[in-house]
Amino acid sequence: DIHFPECLPDLGRVEISSASILEMAANMASSVLRRAVGRAVAPAAGVVKPVAMPSPVARCFATTKAASPETPLMHYTATQQATSSINHRIFYVNVVAMVLVYDLGSSMLDI
Numbered sequence: 477d478i479h480f481p482e483c484l485p486d487l488g489r490v491e492i493s494s495a496s497i498l499e500m501a502a503n504m505a506s507s508v509l510r511r512a513v514g515r516a517v518a519p520a521a522g523v524v525k526p527v528a529m530p531s532p533v534a535r536c537f538a539t540t541k542a543a544s545p546e547t548p549l550m551h552y553t554a555t556q557q558a559t560s561s562i563n564h565r566i567f568y569v570n571v572v573a574m575v576l577v578y579d580l581g582s583s584m585l586d587i
Contacts, residue, residue, distance in 0.1 A: 554562075
């Protein structure tokens with residue numbers, strides 16, 4: 477027997493028979509099946525049109541700038557600021573790696 481809190485109004489007792497539950501389940505299953513069949517049949521009924529590739533003139537890619545970089549990578553020399561920034565980031569990666577190695581080593585060696 478289900479007891480509801482006093483703050484909810486008493487709507488009386490609702491009787492649900494097993495036949496009505498089976499009927500609701502059958503209705504839901506038929507609805508789902510009907511939708512699935514409808515979605516599967518709809519694309520097959522229409523004529524599939526071939527997809528036309530866009531012409532190169534219609535594309536607006538790299539019309540104002542060259543696709544290659546301004547400075548080729550083989551001739552690139554990093555500025556002092558870029559080098560410092562990369563070294564700064566690598567320093568923290570090395571610190572984390574050394575702490576990890578120390579922690580794993582001390583746990584294996586039981587020091």
